Amino acid sequence: MANGRTARQIKMVRNEVLVALNMLYPAALQAEQLMRSLLSVFPEMEWDPFRRDLAYLCEKGYVQRVVSDSESDSRFTPWRQRWFRLTSAGMEVADRVIGDPALDD
Amino acid sequence: MGATKKTAAKKVVKCKKTASKKSTTKKSVAKEPAPKGSQPAADEAETPLEIDEYRQRLGAVGRLMRAALADLEGVEEVSDRIGQGAYLQVMGRAFEVLDGLSQTIEVDDLVKISKVVAEQRRAELNHRKLQMVGEAADGQANSNGDIESRDLELPESFGEIVRQIYGTTLAADLNGGGE
Numbered sequence: 001m002a003n004g005r006t007a008r009q010i011k012m013v014r015n016e017v018l019v020a021l022n023m024l025y026p027a028a029l030q031a032e033q034l035m036r037s038l039l040s041v042f043p044e045m046e047w048d049p050f051r052r053d054l055a056y057l058c059e060k061g062y063v064q065r066v067v068s069d070s071e072s073d074s075r076f077t078p079w080r081q082r083w084f085r086l087t088s089a090g091m092e093v094a095d096r097v098i099g100d101p102a103l104d105d
Numbered sequence: 106m107g108a109t110k111k112t113a114a115k116k117v118v119k120c121k122k123t124a125s126k127k128s129t130t131k132k133s134v135a136k137e138p139a140p141k142g143s144q145p146a147a148d149e150a151e152t153p154l155e156i157d158e159y160r161q162r163l164g165a166v167g168r169l170m171r172a173a174l175a176d177l178e179g180v181e182e183v184s185d186r187i188g189q190g191a192y193l194q195v196m197g198r199a200f201e202v203l204d205g206l207s208q209t210i211e212v213d214d215l216v217k218i219s220k221v222v223a224e225q226r227r228a229e230l231n232h233r234k235l236q237m238v239g240e241a242a243d244g245q246a247n248s249n250g251d252i253e254s255r256d257l258e259l260p261e262s263f264g265e266i267v268r269q270i271y272g273t274t275l276a277a278d279l280n281g282g283g284e
Contacts, residue, residue, distance in 0.1 A: 016156070023163035027170055027196045036206050041159045070190030070221050083193050 005049060013042055014053050015094075015103055018062060021086040022094035028066040028085035051079050060100075062090030166203040174199060191222045 016038060021029065029037075035050050057063040066083040067074040092098045174196060198214055201207045 016159075019160060020163055023160065023167040024170060024200065025167070027167070027174075027200070028193060029200060030197055033197055033200060033206065037163070037200075037204050041155050066193065068190040068193050069225065070194075083197075 010049075010053070011103055013038070013045065013050070014057060016041065017053060017057060018086065018090055018094040018103075021063065021084065022091055025086050025091060028083040030080065031082050031084060032080040034084065047080075054079075054084065057090070058084070060089075060102075061087055062093055063087065162204070166200060169203055170196060170199055190225060191218050194218045194221060 017034065020034060020037060031051070031054060034054075035045065035047065038050075039045055054063065058065060063084050064087050066085055067077075068083060071077050086094065089098075093100050093103060174192075194214075195218060198210055198218075202210060
């Protein structure tokens with residue numbers, strides 16, 4: 001359990017983030033757009049855990065932030081408005097070319 | 106002999122029927138879990154259909170976006186990222202509409218995108234101007250004080266581009282014919 005979520009739920013959401021970005025690759029999505037889209041399959045999802053998942057996937061190197069040239073100072077861009085896209089490593093995990101025990105059921 | 110043959114024939118028919126029944130059962134069993142098996146680590150027990158449909162929808166959205174907007178994809182090089190902000194905005198709005206998150210593209214959004222493009226273009230031109238002035242000051246071309254002003258001018262079509270972006274159509278829509 002982490003923040004009221006089971007390991008299974010956490011894996012499901014993280015996997016679906018990767019799959020969603022993989023479907024749209026190479027396009028980037030804003031965090032808010034991604035979450036609103038995922039709400040259709042995970043209606044109980046909340047912003048804070050989702051943000052943690054996104055940060056986790058970034059640190060893992062599966063997702064990368066895209067800093068738009070219209071962002072004057074990227075450090076102060078709110079998380080909801082930040083853009084993210086899949087990395088090549090993330091694509092491999094989403095396509096099940098390589099496995100990750102932290103994401104596999 | 107004849108009776109034996111008939112019995113044997115009946116047995117063969119029975120076997121065939123059983124085999125065909127078995128094979129159909131196998132097929133139906135094999136068919137059912139197929140979509141589940143193709144799902145990566147999703148919650149197959151609870152909402153396989155929803156997730157499957159969601160993925161199909163996103164797949165269609167992705168294909169549409171790639172087909173329509175792939176050429177707009179921003180260049181990664183830092184030196185030539187002009188337009189990337191506008192590209193991201195366009196892609197984001199396209200995704201929202203295609204995924205059903207919003208129904209229409211508002212004029213405000215178009216204005217925002219247009220402004221991003223215009224600002225970036227202006228910044229790019231200013232940057233180039235400064236670069237050229239710096240180069241001219243350093244180089245031999247500046248020895249007689251004759252900087253080629255032609256290169257510093259905006260392209261002829263720039264005025265028309267700005268007029269189209271900020272022009273009567275969008276401004277009129279926003280301000281009811283004002284500006």
